[in-house]
Amino acid sequence: MSPDSSSEADPNAEDGLKDIFGFLEKSFPDGARDITVPPELRRLMMEFAEGKIPASEIEALCTQILRSPESIRALAQILGRV
Amino acid sequence: MIVSLTSRGASRDVAEDVVSEILAECVAESPRNLLARFKGEGPLDGWLLRVAINRLISRQRRERLMEPAEIGEIESLPCESMEVMEEALQAIVSKALREAIESLPAEARLLLWLRHGYGVAQNRLCICWCSTPSKLSRALSSARRIVRDQTLRSIQIEDPGLHLQWQDISGVCSNSLLFSENRHVA
Numbered sequence: 001m002s003p004d005s006s007s008e009a010d011p012n013a014e015d016g017l018k019d020i021f022g023f024l025e026k027s028f029p030d031g032a033r034d035i036t037v038p039p040e041l042r043r044l045m046m047e048f049a050e051g052k053i054p055a056s057e058i059e060a061l062c063t064q065i066l067r068s069p070e071s072i073r074a075l076a077q078i079l080g081r082v
Numbered sequence: 083m084i085v086s087l088t089s090r091g092a093s094r095d096v097a098e099d100v101v102s103e104i105l106a107e108c109v110a111e112s113p114r115n116l117l118a119r120f121k122g123e124g125p126l127d128g129w130l131l132r133v134a135i136n137r138l139i140s141r142q143r144r145e146r147l148m149e150p151a152e153i154g155e156i157e158s159l160p161c162e163s164m165e166v167m168e169e170a171l172q173a174i175v176s177k178a179l180r181e182a183i184e185s186l187p188a189e190a191r192l193l194l195w196l197r198h199g200y201g202v203a204q205n206r207l208c209i210c211w212c213s214t215p216s217k218l219s220r221a222l223s224s225a226r227r228i229v230r231d232q233t234l235r236s237i238q239i240e241d242p243g244l245h246l247q248w249q250d251i252s253g254v255c256s257n258s259l260l261f262s263e264n265r266h267v268a
Contacts, residue, residue, distance in 0.1 A: 017194075017198040017226065017252070018198055018199075018201070019252045019255045020179060020198070020251065020252050020255045021194070021195065021198045021199030021200075022199070022255070023176075023255035024179065024180070024183070024199070024255075025199055048210050049206075049209070049210055050209070051209045051210060051211075051212050053210075055212060058189060058211065059187070059188055059189055062188035062189045062191070062192040063188040065192060066188055066191055066192055066195075072192070072195050072196070072199070072200075073200070075192075075196065076195075076196055076199075076200035076202055079196065079200075079202045079206050079207075079210070080202070080203075080206065
């Protein structure tokens with residue numbers, strides 16, 4: 001095993017993570033890109049992007065966003081990506 | 083390339099065999115031509131190295147599966163073709179990665195997706211989470227460490243003979259031979 005694979009390896013090494021998440025993103029089911037994000041969720045995501053969601057509510061919002069790939073993409077878009 | 087393969091447990095003969103196989107496919111006629119699958123994302127030598135490592139992993143898995151088989155049974159083994167072996171490897175890696183990411187709390191999972199899946203800048207994420215760069219960095223580091231360790235542990239449990247390194251996982255994921263854009267996983 002290489003040093004990188006040990007538990008003492010530098011956890012900040014980001015090599016390959018883009019490939020891994022890129023792969024996982026591509027593996028989302030077909031059609032997921034076309035589903036519309038509910039307006040209420042989109043509004044919450046806009047507030048989240050502006051830092052207006054209270055810390056106690058962030059976990060619940062993250063759970064909601066993670067329920068669908070298109071929500072994650074929509075948030076990434078709001079944050080200036082995709 | 084041979085040195086990289088031998089450092090992953092291949093004998094000199096096997097490493098040379100894999101490299102020869104790949105070189106032969108580089109000059110083969112279509113549709114067997116390997117270079118036709120290169121999409122130009124990154125340097126060619128790095129891509130060829132990933133292909134070689136994945137071939138080696140597939141070969142090592144195939145050999146382990148065949149070990150207990152009688153000679154007469156080898157012909158009927160379901161994993162005899164390289165393609166089937168690569169798909170089996172794909173399934174193991176994919177399952178382990180997904181389970182590792184799913185094991186994270188929602189906040190950490192979304193952080194990883196936004197930072198590494200979509201390349202959202204860390205300072206933008208600091209605004210969302212009302213956090214400082216150092217706190218966010220620690221959260222990301224912790225999440226990455228969990229995903230890496232959990233993924234490698236799951237693979238080890240699923241196939242104890244498969245000694246993948248973390249860079250192999252990313253190499254497998256970026257290898258278009260294994261994970262084409264048109265192929266979806268369960």
